[in-house]
Amino acid sequence: MDGKISWWKESVVYQVYWRSFRDSNGDGIGDLQGVIEKLDYIQSLGVTMLWINPFNVSPDKDNGYDVSDYYAVMEKAGTMADFDLLLAETHARGMKLMMDVVVNHTSNEHPWFKESRSSRNNPKRDWYIWHDGKAGNPANPPTNWRSYFNPSCWEQDEATEQYYMHSFAIEQPDLNWANSEVRNEIYQMLRFWLDKGVDGLRLDALALLAKPEHFTDAEDPFDIRYLTHNPGLHDYLQEMNREVFRHYDMMTVGEIAFATPTTGVLFVDEQREELNTLFHFEVADEMPVWDMARFKRIQKQWAEALNGRGFGSQFLNNHDHTRQVTRYGNDKTYRVESAKLLATMIHTLPGIPYIYQGEEIGMTGVNYETIEEYQDIAMINRYEEEVGNGKEPLDVLRSLQPLSRDNSRSPMQWNADINAGFGSGTPWIKVNPNYNEINVELAERDPHSVLAFYRKLIQLRKSNPVMVYGNFTDISEDDPHLYVYVREYEETEWIVLLNHGESSRSFEISESVFGGKQLELKLVLGSYEDTATQWNDGSQIELKPYEARIYEVVS
Ligand code: TEU
Numbered sequence: 268m269d270g271k272i273s274w275w276k277e278s279v280v281y282q283v284y285w286r287s288f289r290d291s292n293g294d295g296i297g298d299l300q301g302v303i304e305k306l307d308y309i310q311s312l313g314v315t316m317l318w319i320n321p322f323n324v325s326p327d328k329d330n331g332y333d334v335s336d337y338y339a340v341m342e343k344a345g346t347m348a349d350f351d352l353l354l355a356e357t358h359a360r361g362m363k364l365m366m367d368v369v370v371n372h373t374s375n376e377h378p379w380f381k382e383s384r385s386s387r388n389n390p391k392r393d394w395y396i397w398h399d400g401k402a403g404n405p406a407n408p409p410t411n412w413r414s415y416f417n418p419s420c421w422e423q424d425e426a427t428e429q430y431y432m433h434s435f436a437i438e439q440p441d442l443n444w445a446n447s448e449v450r451n452e453i454y455q456m457l458r459f460w461l462d463k464g465v466d467g468l469r470l471d472a473l474a475l476l477a478k479p480e481h482f483t484d485a486e487d488p489f490d491i492r493y494l495t496h497n498p499g500l501h502d503y504l505q506e507m508n509r510e511v512f513r514h515y516d517m518m519t520v521g522e523i524a525f526a527t528p529t530t531g532v533l534f535v536d537e538q539r540e541e542l543n544t545l546f547h548f549e550v551a552d553e554m555p556v557w558d559m560a561r562f563k564r565i566q567k568q569w570a571e572a573l574n575g576r577g578f579g580s581q582f583l584n585n586h587d588h589t590r591q592v593t594r595y596g597n598d599k600t601y602r603v604e605s606a607k608l609l610a611t612m613i614h615t616l617p618g619i620p621y622i623y624q625g626e627e628i629g630m631t632g633v634n635y636e637t638i639e640e641y642q643d644i645a646m647i648n649r650y651e652e653e654v655g656n657g658k659e660p661l662d663v664l665r666s667l668q669p670l671s672r673d674n675s676r677s678p679m680q681w682n683a684d685i686n687a688g689f690g691s692g693t694p695w696i697k698v699n700p701n702y703n704e705i706n707v708e709l710a711e712r713d714p715h716s717v718l719a720f721y722r723k724l725i726q727l728r729k730s731n732p733v734m735v736y737g738n739f740t741d742i743s744e745d746d747p748h749l750y751v752y753v754r755e756y757e758e759t760e761w762i763v764l765l766n767h768g769e770s771s772r773s774f775e776i777s778e779s780v781f782g783g784k785q786l787e788l789k790l791v792l793g794s795y796e797d798t799a800t801q802w803n804d805g806s807q808i809e810l811k812p813y814e815a816r817i818y819e820v821v822s
Pocket residue numbers: 329332333369415435471472522524548552586587588645672
């Protein structure tokens with residue numbers, strides 16, 4: 268990896284889903300003051316940047332991803348003064364702040380949309396995507412396309428009889444990026460926040476900005492890839508870079524659904540001047556359960572595609588997925604061990620590591636008993652659709668629970684007090700009943716906790732550029748449980764050994780990989796306590812269940 272050295276590549280990002288983090292005023296909803304209260308804790312982790320989910324004014328149909336005023340703070344979150352204080356206090360602690368901006372769509376209550384829908388010849392009509400019914404028949408939607416959250420991405424509007432497009436909920440109409448007035452409004456809005464001192468932008472649903480060239484039926488409407496990666500997308504991003512990004516010392520990360528290594532590199536190739544980094548979803552959206560062979564293939568292909576050209580990200584879940592230890596580890600017998608193993612992997616693979624709040628104490632997914640306890644619009648709409656199609660309600664509930672987005676949205680578990688220390692009011696979403704055993708206070712008292720291990724991993728990254736800039740070589744090939752790879756940078760060579768399995772396994776480090784030299788290894792970090800610090804006897808390395816080790820090659 269011979270790309271340039273940049274501060275943002277050295278980031279470790281902590282994602283704060285503020286409404287579930289800490290409620291400062293007892294109304295049951297987390298808020299910006301709550302984040303401020305916990306900034307010392309966040310700083311104590313060693314992370315360099317916070318990603319704050321959307322807090323702009325919003326009717327909150329999709330937890331803030333439906334914005335009705337980009338220039339103000341929603342009441343639940345607090346005030347603009349709270350935001351300014353959060354930014355200042357974050358900076359005062361030597362950390363940076365990344366905002367989450369939603370530019371593919373607005374809320375249907377945004378004044379732009381209200382104008383746009385008011386008549387066919389309103390000056391803002393073209394700011395959204397309006398179409399007649401199929402073959403001129405107002406009774407038929409223009410195409411058979413689905414949205415992420417509904418059976419159709421089209422909603423007919425009474426006033427004008429036309430349909431508007433919404434890639435997500437009905438209350439989230441898509442902006443028309445082909446219209447330069449729209450683009451300029453968005454650029455101006457981004458500058459407003461960057462001028463305040465925001466250091467980074469996480470750009471929501473970017474793959475969807477450009478719409479399909481032809482509005483014709485899809486062969487398989489369930490394969491919604493047609494909503495993404497359409498012609499014109501890269502022109503918009505290059506323009507956004509020229510108009511906004513390059514004028515600030517900032518970091519950008521694009522949420523790029525359905526990016527493959529081949530298409531993904533086009534967003535982050537340093538020569539192309541679009542984005543700094545991206546999230547791809549080949550794991551979190553597309554790999555429902557742990558699959559080592561598949562995961563290795565994904566990592567290898569991305570590392571090859573990005574090598575020397577651009578920079579990626581590492582995460583196993585965000586606020587849209589179930590928690591990683593539940594989905595990809597073992598959240599019962601090996602909760603602590605598997606949480607440490609997954610953490611080691613995310614922090615040692617190439618790319619910027621993202622920690623989703625609560626992951627650092629090994630929080631687990633939830634299982635609410637009834638559909639009424641779920642809050643997520645994606646889950647609720649899908650439930651209604653399937654029950655409406657005649658399926659057994661309980662079967663539908665059971666089938667949707669494992670991947671429900673609410674799995675990661677239950678309140679942060681601070682201690683064993685009421686509501687897990689989240690706040691005094693009844694939380695907007697139920698706490699996970701396991702908060703008596705899994706919480707920050709307990710983790711702080713235990714030197715072998717998941718939390719203590721995260722702190723060590725994060726510190727390592729700060730003093731070892733090999734973790735950021737090192738080359739990546741997988742030396743475990745197709746072993747179904749062991750993942751072993753080498754990172755190499757200048758004179759430093761690290762070997763990472765991970766046993767993603769519930770029995771002990773051994774690995775022989777073939778010396779041919781290291782040019783036939785007699786290996787001597789020094790332990791950098793191990794997830795079990797009793798690991799010898801030196802290894803030089805040439806025998807196999809034996810790893811316990813879910814054990815993770817990082818070695819430095821000394822000779
Ligand atoms: O998610 C958009 C997205 O493209 C999906 O791939 C997402 O990963 C999916 O919901 C997983 O189940 C973003 C936000 O992260 C999400 O919270 C919003 O609901 C969505 O955009 C609409 O703004």
